[in-house]
Amino acid sequence: MAGIKDYKNSKVTGNRELIEGHVREILRLIGEDVDREGLLETPARVTRMYEEIFAGYEVDPRDALGVTFDEQHEELVIVKDIVYYSQCEHHMAPFFGKVHIGYLPSGKIAGLSKFARLVDAVTRRLQVQERITSEIADILEEVLQPQGVMVIVEGEHLCMCARGVKKPGSKTVTSAVRGHFRSNAALRSEFLSLVKD
Numbered sequence: 001m002a003g004i005k006d007y008k009n010s011k012v013t014g015n016r017e018l019i020e021g022h023v024r025e026i027l028r029l030i031g032e033d034v035d036r037e038g039l040l041e042t043p044a045r046v047t048r049m050y051e052e053i054f055a056g057y058e059v060d061p062r063d064a065l066g067v068t069f070d071e072q073h074e075e076l077v078i079v080k081d082i083v084y085y086s087q088c089e090h091h092m093a094p095f096f097g098k099v100h101i102g103y104l105p106s107g108k109i110a111g112l113s114k115f116a117r118l119v120d121a122v123t124r125r126l127q128v129q130e131r132i133t134s135e136i137a138d139i140l141e142e143v144l145q146p147q148g149v150m151v152i153v154e155g156e157h158l159c160m161c162a163r164g165v166k167k168p169g170s171k172t173v174t175s176a177v178r179g180h181f182r183s184n185a186a187l188r189s190e191f192l193s194l195v196k197d
């Protein structure tokens with residue numbers, strides 16, 4: 001998986017047997033026959049899936065940006081349409097969508113793939129969309145010390161589609177602005193127009 005290289009040494013892996021046992025117990029408690037063929041491997045599958053979807057806990061997202069380069073480009077850089085999958089911390093239900101990142105460098109740039117690695121490290125945890133948005137902006141600000149950062153996150157939340165209010169197709173859009181993006185409306189507009197499909 002992009003971004004997280006050693007998730008097989010994760011806490012989930014270390015607790016595999018315990019997690020499998022708890023999944024089996026949940027299956028039993030919802031009224032399933034845990035010994036029927038289709039479910040025999042399910043606790044192990046769920047545990048393997050947890051290794052992946054919670055792999056963000058294995059890295060400090062700041063490290064995901066890796067090496068930065070000194071470069072005198074001081075115009076807008078945008079990396080858009082970075083797909084993410086996360087789990088809402090309220091229901092442990094998936095939510096997913098795209099992240100768009102824009103920044104105005106100040107002598108330091110990062111490799112383009114590192115923005116996707118940062119998104120993976122921040123989203124592959126129990127999260128809320130607002131925190132994903134501000135964490136990405138704050139980490140970019142801290143590591144790259146740019147003149148400004150803007151992050152937009154679009155998300156579709158299964159806890160709103162498949163259950164509860166059941167509103168499939170509804171999308172949540174969150175944004176975070178830092179530095180020049182806060183004070184410069186033209187810069188925000190330029191970013192928004194370039195991010196638009």
Ligand SMILES: Nc1nc2c(ncn2[C@@H]2O[C@H](COP(=O)(O)OP(=O)(O)OP(=O)(O)O)[C@@H](O)[C@H]2O)c(=O)[nH]1
Binds near residue numbers: 089127128164
């Ligand atoms: N702000 C925010 N809310 C979220 C996110 N993911 C899920 N939620 C919301 O978290 C809330 C939890 O509300 P509760 O009232 O405690 O839980 P609930 O009874 O299951 O709520 P309903 O979903 O309304 O049935 C719900 O309104 C969810 O829509 C997120 O990323 N950001």
